[in-house]
Amino acid sequence: MKNLVKIGFLSLLGLSLLSSSNQLKAAESSVDLSKAKQMCANATPQQRQMAKAAGYDLDSLCAQLNANGNTLTEDSTAEKVTQLPERRSRADDKNSMLTEERTNPLAFFTPEQIAAMTPDQLAKVLEQLEEEPVVEEEELKPFGYELFAGEPESYQPNLNAPIPANYVIGPGDIFEIQLFGKSSQNLSLQVDRNGQVAFPDLGPITVAGLNFDEARQLLKSRVKQQIIGMEASITLGELRSIQVFVLGEAYRPGAYTISSVSTMTNALFVSGGISDIGSLRNIQLKRQGKLVTTLDLYDLLLRGDTSNDARLLPGDVIYVPPVGDTVAVDGAVKRPAIYELRNESTIKEVIQIAGGLAPTAFKNEAQIKRIDDSGFMTSLQVNQPQKSSVKVKAGDHLRVQQRVEVARGVVKLTGHVLRPKQMAWQPNMRVSDLVYSLDALKALPQLKSALLIRETLPLRTLEIEVVQLDRALQMKGSAFDKILNPQDELLVLGFTEERSEQLQPLIERLEKQASAGNSAQVVSVSGLVRFPGVYPLAKEMNVHQLIELAGGLAESAYSLNSEVTRISLKDPEHTQVEHHFIDLMAGNHQFKLQSRDVLNVRQRPEYREFATIEVKGEVKFPGIYRIKKGETLRDLMKRVGGFTDFAHVEATLFTRAELxxxxxxxxxxxxxxxxxxxxxxxxxxxxxxxxxxxxxxxxxxxxxxxxxxxxxxxxxxxxxxxxxxxxxxxxxxxxxxxxxxxxxxxxxxxxxxxxxxxxxxxxxxxxxxxxxxxxxxxxxxxxxxxxxxxxxxxxxxxxxxxxxxxxxxxxxxxxxxxxxxxxxxxxxxxxxxxxxxxxxxxxxxxxxxx
Incomplete structure (x- = not known):
């Protein structure tokens, strides 16, 4: 019923496209447009999405319907949503292919094609929409920018670390000097703006421009030469601050005062990092207008290499240019993201910076979506992507497919078993090779009716056979011990309630195989069997096998007269219903079943479960008594032995559950x-x-x-x-x-x-x-x-x-x-x-x- 409503809804959309009155009259014969208003009022978000995918504005259509009653005219055609070929401007959107586009089955049909579809064709489209929902995928993000997501204070340089020997001394630095020998003295000497330190007894000493190691050796030698009997231990105390500029595509461009031991990355963190359009791979350090070095943050992120993270000097400029060419890498790679290219030019190199292929990757093939020279989207197939030398272009979207999780060349054992398993198929392999003994089964297995599920090529439709598992294990190699084919599955049922859950996926797949002229291969059994319900129709299945599959007859079953109801579709004009009466005790219990047959096993006439009555109080034998049909209160009093001497007979209380x-x-x-x-x-x-x-x-x-x-x-x-x-x-x-x-x-x-x-x-x-x-x-x-x-x-x-x-x-x-x-x-x-x-x-x- 749900699909019928959707089919009518899509048909309504198709009718809105017919431009002439003759077309409209022809269409009104197949769809009742008087229901259009109601369908507009009850349209779900999914239906509105389908309408938009078909190229039409549903709100505009419904507004016209409300204005014009139940008649559609040429003027009431829904406003068409602009639908152009998938074209991208290389200048305006060079790197726009960042996420994989979702596929909508309706998008492949024009509105005119939707209007011309039969109900069966529309149902197939709807079935695809419902059975294969699009899995929401996370949008790909540019790689590396999350590095700057923390607070800037978290990325200050470690001031307690040893001072590097090549640290350049400048005004504001403080030397901590300990003199020892014939006497001891501690000095703190700051470098003044002239680049000198005023050393007691030694006078001004110029240290600016020297690195720390040179300045230390200079001071130690002067102490040793000019102060007899004294030596010095020298280190740096409080370091000076310097001002640098972070410009370009920084998150917060400007001038920043930082420690004199800071590096390029320290300055970037203080400025908030790099904006979404800034480059991570070509960060430039300029000093007095000249390029000193460039920093590639991918070296830090991918390899932990900080060799190019240069230390800064006062007045240095860190310039972040706009991001360069990018490619998106998605699918079965270890690190899906959008990557900026520098020296990488091939598919192989791009996959390497994405961490390589994931273990679940389909290694034989990948797909590239690319904007060609004319601005249209195109698709390329790449073989062996991890080894491919195919050149990449800016804006490419590389997708590595997942490995298909469908095992080939195996057989499976599922259902009421201790350990479900799959084994490699071998020629002449039999059921007994898959189920080596009854010890592999759970308690209460159904041995007479296991199901052998077999795929038939080329469409991989299912075919079911019944296996008498007890005989297959007793007579190995016999006809009961069936030979297995690749992809066979043996489903063992049990005399438990979980069997319905085990059968449900199989029933659903058989239902989906149904089509015009090919009914679903399922049958039903109701009435007095242990497990009524819907079951797969096995090859050459008869009534006796269906009863065995349903767990056998119940205790109260009437075996002399059961009934099979069959729907016959031989007459294209009419549906005929046939009733066949089956005596389960006679030979016709071998009656062959057909698709959609319903077996009803009746209850034994006048059968009923034991009824009970509870007797309490002042009777000789109180308790719970089983009663037969038609038994009366007088009969019961004889069975309980009558009243005791203390009974208050007039006050007897008789209660009834239904009352x-x-x-x-x-x-x-x-x-x-x-x-x-x-x-x-x-x-x-x-x-x-x-x-x-x-x-x-x-x-x-x-x-x-x-x-x-x-x-x-x-x-x-x-x-x-x-x-x-x-x-x-x-x-x-x-x-x-x-x-x-x-x-x-x-x-x-x-x-x-x-x-x-x-x-x-x-x-x-x-x-x-x-x-x-x-x-x-x-x-x-x-x-x-x-x-x-x-x-x-x-x-x-x-x-x-x-x-x-x-x-x-x-x-x-x-x-x-x-x-x-x-x-x-x-x-x-x-x-x-x-x-x-x-x-x-x-x-x-x-x-x-x-």
Missing amino acids: KEREEKQLQQLRQKLKSDIANSQLEQSNVGKSANLNSLEQLSENLDTTEALGRLVIDMKSVLSGKSEDVILKDGDSLIVPAFRQEVSVVGEVQYPTSHLFDPYLTFEEYIERSGGETDKADDERIYIVKADGSVVLPYRSGWVNAIGTDIEPGDTIVVPLDVNATNDLALWSQVSQIIYQLALGAAAITRL
Whole structure:
């Protein structure tokens, strides 16, 4: 159904392209344009994307439909999205091919072709869209720029490192000098702006322009020559700062003050790094207008080489030119990225800077997408890319394909096995070579019906055969031990629920193979088999094999009369349904099955599982009893041995599962109704005097929420056993509870002190109420009722059993004084709720007392 909607949607798009009225009339015969508005309103984002891929603006089309009703005219044709050949300007977009383009199946068809497609053709396009979703790939990024993603402070030079011997001394540097010998002295001497240090007893000494090693030797020799008996240990203390310029395509170009031991990379980090359009491979160091050296950061990133990372002098200029020629390397390489070219000119060299091929790469072939001299996109195939001397051009996109994860020349063992495996196929290899023993299988394997899944060339469609695995292992080399072909898969099923998951991929693939004139090779089995469902149609499969594949017949199966329903498509005008009756005990269980056959195994007539009833309380043999169909309560009482001497027969409680379910539904409806009435009453309250009624109702609602359904069936046990009342036919899930004799009479409801009283045959119900303190102000004395011990309800003033002495109250009875609904805003539902709560509570109490 989902595909039909999409087909109609695409057809609607195609119709929008027809420019003449004759074309439109012809098209309206195949698509109902009256549904166009509804389809526009319900268009999903995926459908809008398909419309755009076809070259049309769906919003414009739908706007025209809404304006013109159900008729499309030449003016209502959807606005066409500009669709030009894939052309790139080398001047404006020389390196634009940075990410691989996604392929949309609709993009290969013109709008006119879509309009002319049959529903089957459109369905195939939709199937490709749904079955092969495009995997979102991360966009390729230029290589190396993440080096500058950190904070600049993290890349300051290490000032605690030893001073290099070639460090050039300049104004601001401080010498730390320790004199020792006949006396000792520590000196800190700063180089002044004249490049000299004022050494005590030695006078000014010029050191600027010397490297550190030369300056140290000069000072040590002067001390030794001019101060007799003294020697010096000399190092540099605080270093001076220098100013350099970072210009060009730096992230933040400008002048920066840095340490005098800083290098080119230190300065780049301080300036924030290199912008997205700056070069990493041709960073220039200029001094007094002359090029001193160039820095290739790829040496640092790829090889850890810092030999060209020159130390800076005051006034140096670091110039970052725009990025040079680039190529994108994608796919199965170790480091996919966009790389800047310098000395690399061949495919082999480009793959080397990308880290080489990944282990999963298809090494025999790669693809280059390139903008040719005319500005059009072209594609080149490269053999053996890791060795290729093919020249690369600026803007090339090199993609190395992944190795196809399809094993060839193997056979597989899957399903209900301890260790799924695949083995190299050998000539004359058999099933017993793949499954060497039953020890390779999990517990409860289905030995009579393993599935041999075989691919047939050239389309690699599946063909299924049934293998009797037990016989194949018992009679190795026989016809049961089938010879395997390359790519065969043996699927072993088990008598477990996981079999449906194991079969599902196989069923889906068989369904996808279906086409006009070639139905899906699947069959179904329903009814009384162990595992009903859809199964693959094996070669020459019969009813008996399908039943074995489904786990065999269930215990209650009727083997004398099963049915195969078959759909015949021989008549192109009509679909015929045939029914074939199969006697599984006779020879026709070898009935050959066809595609889409449905086997229904019926249940044995009048078969049913054992029903049970639970008997509790004062009977001689309580317990759980199995009952047969039609068994009655009298029959049951004979089996349980009758009542004990302490049984309160009149108070027998009989419950039924289906009544409990019905009561629970009624309780739920009552809860919702009561809460709704309470909410309405809260809105109607206009004064504080009525708030007490709401409090009572809310308490009643809480009591109802905690009340559980009982499912009681009121019976007169003595009348049933004596034959005066109709016997009760027992059902599965029934429960019989016989409580011990009770001597009390309970008074509940709107009385001052609800409690139980010792039974007195001479007291009336009014006197029992008086013994509970009398009625409250909210009591309804005209609607008092009595719940008898057997669960029946009697109204004392209407029942006719009131004698001259008083009301006939018996042990176990409960007198209920209900709420006066007139005193609570005439909400009659409240009285109904309170009555239900009392009755269910009494029944539950009888169960609890056991």
